[in-house]
Amino acid sequence: MTDKLPSNGVITNPWRRLSEFTAARIGLGRAGISLPTDRLLEFQLAHARAQDAVHLPLDVEALCRDLTGLTNDAPPHVVHSRAADRMTYLQRPDWGRRLDEASRERLSHNEDIPQAPFDLAIVIVDGLSSLAVQQNAEPFLRALIDALDDDSQYDWRLAPLTIVEQGRVAIGDEIGELLNARAVLVMVGERPGLSSPDSLGLYLTWAPKVGLTDAYRNCISNVRPAGLAYPDASRRLLYLLRESRQKQLSGVHLKDRTEDETIDHQGGSIRNFLIS
């Protein structure tokens, strides 16, 4: 059979229906051998959103409002990395990992810091997607705080919340150390994907201090409504928090056993229609 070309010259692909099984951009059709206009513009929109997620500054005021009263009465500390602006941030990851002098000064002379260490410091970092933080930090944190409050195994004494501008994951180590916390949780906007500009990453470090590598961290990725849902992320994080506290460590020696189950469940369809 040879279908007659429609007047705009676009050939559609009957296997487009397979997109039910994957988010991959399959069966896009073609004009000659090129992308049809609608598919081209769809892509451009997705890329524009991802770029905006990188470059739009975090609305710190709005975030502070969202977070009011969530952990304790004190308003969050708002601090800044050594990367002065986004262009610098993108080229100097080393500067994004350290607090600027003023922020360091403020955190180290904080009268709220007790002699006995906090059990956990929660640090919210803009990272590479302000969108991820703006949209997911507050609802996820609500789920987490509920889970921590309900924890029958441990009491969790939380340090004041910290919000970081132009920060990378490792900046949480410096903050955790300054706040005298036994563990730090960094919630960070992940590098935006074309179809996931809003992914929040969670990084847990036991005994945080400046200079630790990623080998000392545990990560839970892709926290967002269309990815790992807040209750699931909170459940996995609580597991890691307890294990970490019990074993007094984090990183490569702390295995996330909940993940094994998850991947089994996500095994999905097992049929290869190309073969059967």
Add this chain to the structure above:
Amino acid sequence: MAKEYHYTLGGQRYRFKNLAELMAKATPSRSGDRLAGVIAASAEERVVAQMALAELPLKTFLEDLLIPYESDEITRLIVDTHDADAFAPIAHLTVGDFRNWLLSDLATPEILAGVRAGITPEMAAAVSKIMRNQDLILVARKCRVITAFRNTIGLPGRLSTRLQPNHPTDDVTGIAASILDGLLYGNGDAVIGINPATDNVAQSVKLMRLMDEVIRKYAIPTQSCVLTHVTNTLEAIEQGAPVDLVFQSIGGTEATNASFGFDLSVLAEARDAALSLKRGTLGNNVMYFETGQGSALSADAHHGLDQQTCEARAYAVARHFDPLLVNTVVGFIGPEYLFDGKEIIRAGLEDHFCGKLLGVPMGCDICYTNHAEADQNDMDNLLTLLGVAGCNFIMGIPGSDDIMLNYQTTSFHDALYARRVLGLGPAPEFERWLAEMAIFADVANHRLNDALPDSFARSLANLPAGADHDR
């Protein structure tokens, strides 16, 4: 002990404390060298460094080693495998004259192939630093590196593609859907290669079997690869898995590779294991390597070298193991190493040139991340330039969007664009298959079949229940 280098310009004497500094300062500007603190202090200092570099005899690189012989097995590999006879025709040249010679009509494809084993990565990197983009393209086009497994990659007038059907949970139906999409757009002759979402042996074996079944059922003249750690692939081979190609990411220093968890002896063991399976029908190139500028700095293993020189040294590793494919993943690493489209394009052309000059079957993952200052237009530019330069292969992915690795690379459509506009075909064996399967109505004129080929129509009819509800 380190030898200093000097250059005098207009009464001013410039000093470079060693060869590594001279090489780094002569490198066209990029963010990774700035991050490493090895970049030229000014545009003028860069050109002065290039002038100083141009006066260096090529022999210098055999004597003044950038990383000591005793402390780095890549240096030992480069020195111990250097072929003095092959080097003889160019042994008298400076870096500047080497550029002239490469561009000249003396350097025919046959002559270039003959001197290959006499060229070290440092010589290739040095000359590339004083070449313009058009020089990199012109010379690379003269360097032919042809490899084979179940088809032939790298012939003149050919541009192959790796079909990359990644899925965030390795879902079999999802992966099969992307494979089908790619094949029906004429992609997949370099390899069908999956980056697994879950990086363990059991998962890899599952994906190897999936691809092996597809390749056998449709008799596709191509090969498969799961891009898992070399030690995982070794275990998979021991378990009897159908391994065509062994994958590994490689870098240009021993310490970089140690951070990747392997050394040269592991690669040798894996290659022997893959060869023992005798799965290639036309050739025995069984390795697939990936590289990329910035990996050594990222692993804190760059020894003060610039990232492009480190990258060229990785090609010494690659060429030692006779790979089918070597892929520089040029824009994946992010803007702290290659900031924008201009830097990515330059790096892609450098890598392709250095690889080809050294005899490596070079392809390129023409790509960018969303935090780099780059877009589809930059990728169109690099794709077109590399197509002209005779690049062996590129990636092919549905709609440019890798939903597992979260970056953008060239699409199935992009590959067809490059083939059509530059008059290139896929590997000849694969091209015949595309015609036999009626995927193309007219292969020579790059015309796809407007209708769905019969064999694939039958497969679509096998779709899992419920898949037809929207039809």
